[in-house]
Structures are given as C-alpha cells and as structure tokens.
Amino acid sequence: AQSVTQPDIHITVSEGASLELRCNYSYGATPYLFWYVQSPGQGLQLLLKYFSGDTLVQGIKGFEAEFKRSQSSFNLRKPSVHWSDAAEYFCAVLLNAGGTSYGKLTFGQGTILTVHP
C-alpha cells in the first residue's frame, strides 16, 4: 500500500530563515505529489503539485518543491520564511493508475511550522 512519511512533526524557524520540510513516499510507480497547507481550524489549501516533467516545481506564496525519484522524496522549500507561513503542512500522493486516477489522496501526518519573530 502506498504511504507518505513526514519525518518532522514540528519545526521551528526564525522569520527570514530558509525552510525545508521533508516528505518521503512509498509506492511502486511515480505518483502525483502534492503539498497542502492548513491554518488552524481551516481546510487545506494547495501549495503546489508535481505530475511529470521538470522535477523542481514552483508554487504559491514563494514555495517550491523538488521531486527526487532516487530518494522517493518530494521536499518543500522556501528561501525566506514569513511569520504568516506558520501553519501545518501536509504532503500527499495520488494514485496514478493508468490514467484512471481520481482524487483519492493519501496524506502524511503533517509538519507543524512555528515561526519566531
């Protein structure tokens, strides 16, 4: 069964510092990959997604992520964190089953980001 691992439950960074959130997936083929952000008590907002092609993808709010097939990873990065980035971040995979995939996502357990002023 496919699974998603986010090794860091909680990360604290200072405002202006760089950020990298880790995500590893376990699946036989290359799935579709996503990063979502969730503010307290809110739903999820898509930051970026990877389907194929260029392995470095750009998202909203200055985030980017790099797909590394050899490491089964899809880490999220931001060069300079803002206080408003404090939230919970979820990596997710979507089963790519011969083009008949639908939106059933498997999520990691999330990484809580705290930003110090």
Next chain:
Amino acid sequence: DTGVSQDPRHKITKRGQNVTFRCDPISEHNRLYWYRQTLGQGPEFLTYFQNEAQLEKSRLLSDRFSAERPKGSFSTLEIQRTEQGDSAMYLCASSSRDRGAEAFFGQGTRLTVV
C-alpha cells in the same frame, strides 16, 4: 466560484445521537470526496462520488456512516449513534474529472461527541 462549502462548521452532540453534515462542491466539479482528520494526523479518505454514484468507500466508513449525493450536486454525510471516537474534523473536497485534477477542500466540519 464560491469554493467548497460545508455546513455546519462546528457540531457538538451527545453520544448516541445522529448527526448529518452537508457539503456543497464547486458547481462544475463532478467528483466529491469526504475525508476525516483527527488531531495530529493528516486527513484520511472516507468515500468518493463521481456524480451521484458512490464509487469507493474506505474501511474507516463503518455501518454507522452513510454518505449520499442524490443529484450529483451537494452531498451529505450522516453518522448514526455517534461515539466519542467519531470526534474529528470532517473535510469535503471536490475536483473536476481531469486526470490528476486538484482537489479543492472545504473548511471542514468539526464534530465533538460528548
């Protein structure tokens, strides 16, 4: 496009009572999903509709849970005889039928069973 709407946002109920949640997806989206999120965890898939047809149900969806999407538009999720373990955030999402299309999430319904 008003996004995915869920109602109510919060629900407190006594154990043993029935509750029903509503989800209104983005109007042109024919795919609708329900997820459950417990504290400290990522969302877990519950069920999927394509138009009015319920095409997949997770093992998490016990017999006490039922979901409908009668006209292929809004959906309801009912929990009968609620238990404390049902306390969670219930998230609804919708997407178009495009391959790998992005799922747009609602703000969720927070259920507390006391």
